Amino acid sequence: MxxxxxxxxxxxxxxxxxxxxxxxxxxxxxxxxxxxxxxxxxxxxxxxxPGFVDQHNHGGAGASFPAGDPEEARRAVAFHLGHGTTTVVASLVTGPLEELARAASALADLCEEGVLAGVHFEGPYISAARCGAHDPALLRTPDRAEVAGLVKAARGHARMLTIAPELPGALDVVRDLVDAGVVAALGHSDATHDQTLAGIEAGGTVATHLYNAMPSLHHRDPGPIAALLQDERVTVELINDGVHVHPAMVRLAYSVAGAGRTALVTDAMAATGVGDGSYRLGNLAVEVKDGVARLAEGGSIAGSTLTMDVAFRRAVRLCGLSLPEAARAASLTPARLLGLDDRVGSVxxxxxxxxxxxxxxxxxxxxxxxxxxxxxx
CATH class of the missing domain: 2.30.40.10 (Urease, subunit C, domain 1)
Structure with a gap:
């Protein structure tokens, strides 16, 4: 044809x-x-x-990837496809190891069909001080054997795992991930600048939703943001919904990292495309009001209700990116990071x-x- x-x-x-x-x-x-x-x-x-490539997405249309239900996953993928996302990585959230392994295995079937482009484990090896919408009772100390088990459960489709580099054993896990061909993402972290640099040296190449769930920039204590932004080996994720990150901070990140190291992501959860109401993200209850998702207890931001077409449009209209720059950030840069740029990411x-x-x-x-x-x- x-x-x-x-x-x-x-x-x-x-x-x-x-x-x-x-x-x-x-x-x-x-x-x-x-x-x-x-x-x-x-x-x-x-x-x-080019079709948008979303490397950090928890669901949409009332469906949740962490549920590990193939029909829910198909519904979420179909919804985001309607908003221009032609390549989706399914992001999980912190949960019991057996649940994570089961969900990863179920989603791997969809990866083999070409419905999904891979699985992202966001947690459980993250900082309790910066866990956001992750259940602190289920956080774990990095363990090489455990991580290898999760990667194995995904049957070759584990694309990324987010880890806090300051945790005991984290650097060994980062090295193992790199050896296994899995992207090591640094985030949900309370790391110092030096601890973040150590994570990058070990092989960390992504900043999970830069600015969010990490210490803020400070002129005497630069923390992880400066380390992640300034290192040429790191791709920084940005949730460009106007809730997670102010447009000025998007412009700041872009001015340092450029389109080649900036990846627009949604961090979307089940409420995306549905509306306000009560939902769940993993094991935690979430309330969505005026399109903003927050934990029912504590009020932490719990993912987003963003779609990639909105993130793209905001990048051009509000953040000053040109159309080619926005297209790279929404398509080619994440495709290249995921090793898919031979097939997708540009016209x-x-x-x-x-x-x-x-x-x-x-x-x-x-x-x-x-x-x-x-x-x-």
Whole structure:
């Protein structure tokens, strides 16, 4: 099957140009500039950006990845696909080891089907002082054998594990993760600047939702934020919903890390797309009011109700990123981090035809995954 999209404004990692593209058997085969050589489906001057890649997502549409229920997971993936996210990593939260292993195994089946792009273990090896919406009673000291068991349960689909580098044994676990081909993310941490640097030296390459669940910047005590922002080996996640991070702090992070080291993420939970009310995140009760999710007890922010199209639009409209910069942060940078950039992350010949069509207001009007329309166009 072949389709040509014409009269498009194509957003590449380098620029935005008027042009056309051809898709055959689910892959991009040509990307051209100017008028197309023949007829095709006109997009009427709308933008084409790469499908969004969300490396930190707990669910949506009333469904939760930590539940480890395949049908719930499918529902969440379908919801986020409607908002332009064509690649999703399912994030778990702190829980009993046996529950985490069971959920990872169930979600691994969906990874093998191509529904999910992997599993992210957020906890249980995180700081009690910065645990946020994680059950402090279930936190654990890093243990190499335990972590190896969780990775094994995911059957080759463990993409990332978040760990606090200051905990006893954490650096050995980070090294083991790197050896196993799993991204070691540093976060939910009370680490000092030096402890964070040690985590990076051991192999940590991601800052789990930078700024959140870690000590704030201070001019005499820079803490983890300065270490994570300034190290060229680290990709920083940003939850760009206006609740977790002020636009000025998004601009600050971007000014240091650039699009090559900035990954927009949602940290979405089950309430995303559903509305205010009572929910659960792992074992904890969550109340959502005015679109903000907080623990019923204590009031800590408990994930978000963000979708990637909103994060992308805010990056351009409120944070000053150009369209190519926002597209890299929402697509190519996380794809590269996850080792998927040979297939997704940019509008490039040879890659999967995972595309999002946006109107002048950057609202989604079309979503294509592997050459098949799921929305619009």
């Amino acid at each position: 072949s389709i040509t999209l014409v009269d498009a404004r194509i957003v590449t990692p380098e620029d935005v140009h008027d042009g056309w593209l051809t898709i055959e058997d689910g892959r991009i085969t040509h990307v051209g500039r100017g008028a197309a050589p023949g007829a095709g489906l006109s997009l009427g001057g709308r933008y084409v950006v 490039t010949t040879g890659k999967d035809a995972d595309l999002v069509v946006l109107d002048e207001e950057l609202t989604v009007t079309g979503v294509m995954k592997r050459g098949a329309w799921h929305v619009g166009p």
